[in-house]
Amino acid sequence: MTWTRLSNVLLPATVVFVSVVTLLLLAGTNPWDPLRVIVEGSIGWPPFEEGSARKVGDTFMLWVPIALASAGLIVTFNAGMWNIGIEGQIIMGAIAAAWVAREVSAPRPLLVFLTILAGAVGGMLWGLLVGLLRTAGGVNEIFGGLGLDFVALSLTTYLIIGPWARSGVASTSGTDPFPDEALLPSLANSKLSLLAVGITVLALVGVWILFRGTLYGLRLKAVGRNRPSSFLLGIPTNRYLLGAFMICGALAGIAGTSQATGFHFKLIPAISGGFGFLAILVVLLARFRPIWVVPISFFFAMVAVGSPGLSLRLDLHGSLGGVLQGVLVLSAMLGLGWAAYLARRRLIAGGTSST
Amino acid sequence: MSLELRDIHKHFGPVRANDGISITVESGTLHGLLGENGAGKSTLMKVLSGFHSADSGEIVLDGKQVKLASPDDAIAAGIGMLHQDPLVFLPFSVIDNFVLGSPGAQRLDRRGAAAELSKLCERYGFTFDPHTPARLLTVGERQQLEIIRLLWLGARVLILDEPTTGISADQRAKLFVTLKALADEGMSVIFVSHKLEEVEALCQRVTVMTRGKVVGEVELPVPPEQLVEMMFGQMVEIQDRTEVALGRSHLALDSMRMASGLLSEDPISLDVKSGEVIGVAGMEGSGQDTFLRICCGMRTPAEGTVAIAGEDLTGQHYHEFLNADVKYLPAGRLEEGLIEGLTITEHFVLAGEDSNFFIDWGAARTRAEEQVDHYTIKGTEASTAESLSGGNQQRVLLAMLPPELTVLLMEHPTRGLDIESADWVWEQLLGRREGGTSIVFASADLDELLRYSDRILVFFSGRIIGELDAADTNVDEIGLLIGGRTSGGGA
Numbered sequence A: 001m002t003w004t005r006l007s008n009v010l011l012p013a014t015v016v017f018v019s020v021v022t023l024l025l026l027a028g029t030n031p032w033d034p035l036r037v038i039v040e041g042s043i044g045w046p047p048f049e050e051g052s053a054r055k056v057g058d059t060f061m062l063w064v065p066i067a068l069a070s071a072g073l074i075v076t077f078n079a080g081m082w083n084i085g086i087e088g089q090i091i092m093g094a095i096a097a098a099w100v101a102r103e104v105s106a107p108r109p110l111l112v113f114l115t116i117l118a119g120a121v122g123g124m125l126w127g128l129l130v131g132l133l134r135t136a137g138g139v140n141e142i143f144g145g146l147g148l149d150f151v152a153l154s155l156t157t158y159l160i161i162g163p164w165a166r167s168g169v170a171s172t173s174g175t176d177p178f179p180d181e182a183l184l185p186s187l188a189n190s191k192l193s194l195l196a197v198g199i200t201v202l203a204l205v206g207v208w209i210l211f212r213g214t215l216y217g218l219r220l221k222a223v224g225r226n227r228p229s230s231f232l233l234g235i236p237t238n239r240y241l242l243g244a245f246m247i248c249g250a251l252a253g254i255a256g257t258s259q260a261t262g263f264h265f266k267l268i269p270a271i272s273g274g275f276g277f278l279a280i281l282v283v284l285l286a287r288f289r290p291i292w293v294v295p296i297s298f299f300f301a302m303v304a305v306g307s308p309g310l311s312l313r314l315d316l317h318g319s320l321g322g323v324l325q326g327v328l329v330l331s332a333m334l335g336l337g338w339a340a341y342l343a344r345r346r347l348i349a350g351g352t353s354s355t
Numbered sequence B: 001m002s003l004e005l006r007d008i009h010k011h012f013g014p015v016r017a018n019d020g021i022s023i024t025v026e027s028g029t030l031h032g033l034l035g036e037n038g039a040g041k042s043t044l045m046k047v048l049s050g051f052h053s054a055d056s057g058e059i060v061l062d063g064k065q066v067k068l069a070s071p072d073d074a075i076a077a078g079i080g081m082l083h084q085d086p087l088v089f090l091p092f093s094v095i096d097n098f099v100l101g102s103p104g105a106q107r108l109d110r111r112g113a114a115a116e117l118s119k120l121c122e123r124y125g126f127t128f129d130p131h132t133p134a135r136l137l138t139v140g141e142r143q144q145l146e147i148i149r150l151l152w153l154g155a156r157v158l159i160l161d162e163p164t165t166g167i168s169a170d171q172r173a174k175l176f177v178t179l180k181a182l183a184d185e186g187m188s189v190i191f192v193s194h195k196l197e198e199v200e201a202l203c204q205r206v207t208v209m210t211r212g213k214v215v216g217e218v219e220l221p222v223p224p225e226q227l228v229e230m231m232f233g234q235m236v237e238i239q240d241r242t243e244v245a246l247g248r249s250h251l252a253l254d255s256m257r258m259a260s261g262l263l264s265e266d267p268i269s270l271d272v273k274s275g276e277v278i279g280v281a282g283m284e285g286s287g288q289d290t291f292l293r294i295c296c297g298m299r300t301p302a303e304g305t306v307a308i309a310g311e312d313l314t315g316q317h318y319h320e321f322l323n324a325d326v327k328y329l330p331a332g333r334l335e336e337g338l339i340e341g342l343t344i345t346e347h348f349v350l351a352g353e354d355s356n357f358f359i360d361w362g363a364a365r366t367r368a369e370e371q372v373d374h375y376t377i378k379g380t381e382a383s384t385a386e387s388l389s390g391g392n393q394q395r396v397l398l399a400m401l402p403p404e405l406t407v408l409l410m411e412h413p414t415r416g417l418d419i420e421s422a423d424w425v426w427e428q429l430l431g432r433r434e435g436g437t438s439i440v441f442a443s444a445d446l447d448e449l450l451r452y453s454d455r456i457l458v459f460f461s462g463r464i465i466g467e468l469d470a471a472d473t474n475v476d477e478i479g480l481l482i483g484g485r486t487s488g489g490g491a
Helices: A002-026 A032-043 A053-078 A086-103 A108-135 A141-161 A194-213 A215-225 A227-232 A237-264 A275-285 A290-306 A308-314 A320-354 B041-048 B071-076 B094-100 B110-124 B139-152 B169-184 B196-202 B224-232 B288-295 B318-323 B344-351 B361-374 B390-399 B419-434 B446-452 B475-482
Strands: B003-012 B015-025 B030-034 B056-061 B064-066 B079-082 B157-161 B188-193 B205-210 B213-219 B249-257 B268-273 B277-281 B303-308 B326-329 B407-411 B438-442 B455-460 B463-469
Touching (some): A032 A290, A032 A320, A053 A086, A053 A194, A086 A108, A086 A275, A194 A237, A237 A275, A290 A308, A290 A320, B015 B041, B041 B056, B041 B079, B079 B139, B094 B139, B139 B169, B277 B288, B277 B475, B288 B326, B288 B438, B288 B455, B318 B326, B344 B390
Parallel strands (some): B030 B188, B157 B188, B277 B455
Antiparallel strands (some): B003 B015, B249 B268
8 A cells, every 4th residue: 555655646646756867967057057947037047036026926927827727637536527618617707807907997806806706707608608508519628618618719819900900009918008997906026916816715715625525526426426326316417517617617717807807808719728638737737636736837927927937047948948848747747657556456466356 | 180088077166066977979960068057167267278177187189288388378279268258358459459369479460460460350251351450340340340250369279258248149150150160161169158048949869967967968958858858957856945934025116127228127016925935047157146135125116115014215226225124145155245454243243233332242252152053053162253154154144144135135055065054044034034034035946946936037138037936847848948938838
């Protein structure tokens, strides 16, 4: 048992270490420098040194959407669904928040609340659509979600060069900036919004409680693991699937709000930043556990903020950050897969020897 | 080619699918392999055709021991297997299917193959247009194609696994003629079936298997009653059981038809009273499954009505049936019953009446521990469903049933259980019955059906061909009905 547990950690870690070091050596650098550059570029070196408020803020504000989307995906994964449509749900959240920010005038606290609410509702409805396609239309959630991702993406582009085009110039660089009253309140000299971070922590804790201590969460898990058995037990399986998509969509929508009113301050094309897809990897690496989402998504946020520094400081191409991310995830999955395979083999070997 | 299987063992986890099987098939014979579903016939044939490798035992061909690690090895050794569903690629043409499995050649020689095909067709009286897409062939024709393909590949032992399922009487007659001709040419043919009359009509010898073991081998013909006895065992003395006064109607079917378009199906009318036990007999896939699913509302009948405790629930959602205290426990305990990965405690929480938003895990664990104790489940409240043995899974499923039940529908309540667990299960079920629950159960175990049922419905190819009073029938009568022989008596 202890050996199994140890190999579950050691094996993936070794695989990751070996492949990342190999990659960096192939790229013509020692493994240490790029890591330092990324850390320095994202949270400063030594960490959180004076004057690093801006980049720390950026890192946190990228952590927010990745972690929020991950929290949502834990719900859909537990319900047995691959919510590839999460990108679209983030985008629709951003669009809904942008609409409120542009069209509604209210005192700041109320307006901020409304943008968050709108984002949640926008993402939730887009998620519900994926769920309905699946339960009522028989469309696999992967294909339905992917299709709706494209629809949402095109809709942003249309809004940006169409009805919401910047005054004077039609440009794909984005809409006019939102009025200040609509922006998430942030600390001085930084984008860091304690409100956004707080909501993210609440979401992660909420998801943890959902699957830890509630009947709703247990039923969702049952539906995800075995739909026929759950149905026979009297659980309305379709309603639970829709519920999972709505919860995930709402959290993704808030991630979209944060991207729009807390990071870019306007609606831009591809505002989701690919964080929805990234969150799928985060959740798989975190083994569906909210607590592990926190550091893993923070690490990805650091890579995203810090890797442009690679080209400036080390004469490496900035895209190395992306390659690094990919290799990291792949090698971690590979390591986890091997560990699971070995554990299963041991289980089978143990099983036959005992009978 | 003569064939000998010596002491073949094949286990799947704790299940002994083949437990020391020895069979000898002389060359030029048609050898029947008879047994109910789950007897281990298919496993044995898969071992023989290289699909599975045996845990231990020997396969001897013409006096030489062979090792078959894959179907490829088997066909190279001259063993050809015709699967229950012929392995035909439907989008491909006849000729492409014919050449697909041919070994070695990188270059496709369709013309040469077509010549071989027509030669073989002529010899066995088949007609194929090589360019017809295989999807246009009937199941019988696909079999014919598969047979001549195996012959072309050099098969000298031919295994047929339930080959008459889904083919017409004409095609069956033709198949039998072909098989006899092949045997006359010196081919060894193994004919796997659960249909008595076919084995009787075709084979010279028959081996009967039950529960992974050979229980007998005889030279045919013998009286069919003897085969039934070998398949299902001696009739056991039926003990007296407590009489339960039958009460009001709990499950009523009125001129119900299961499927539209089945002309041979008579509408079913049935009234099950409280405290009554109905046994459902028949070979697997004869319609019992559909019947039970209609009774619990998971399927809607094509015609007629289903009423629970006097209330017409036809066409209502399964969960309405559940609210009317109808419960269905299908055969697949881990597929349709328990949830892999969840603990016993979690199962009881899911099945429980308590619908508070937050789960009180402390109380839930205590309750689960009590249940584990009370139902003598070997495991703890933290054991996951899949870690339990079949008998203990069944115990958990029974423990999860609500206290009040109008109708309990079960498939194979004791399949795969040891005698102790099986007795325990029936103790529970009979206790329910005394409480007024109506029980409808499907089983392949004739003893079980006779011992516990009040009435027995026998299914054959999608319809009920007999309704028997359990008190005045016997294993022979049911066995013959299950094999589709209505002439032997019965309704």
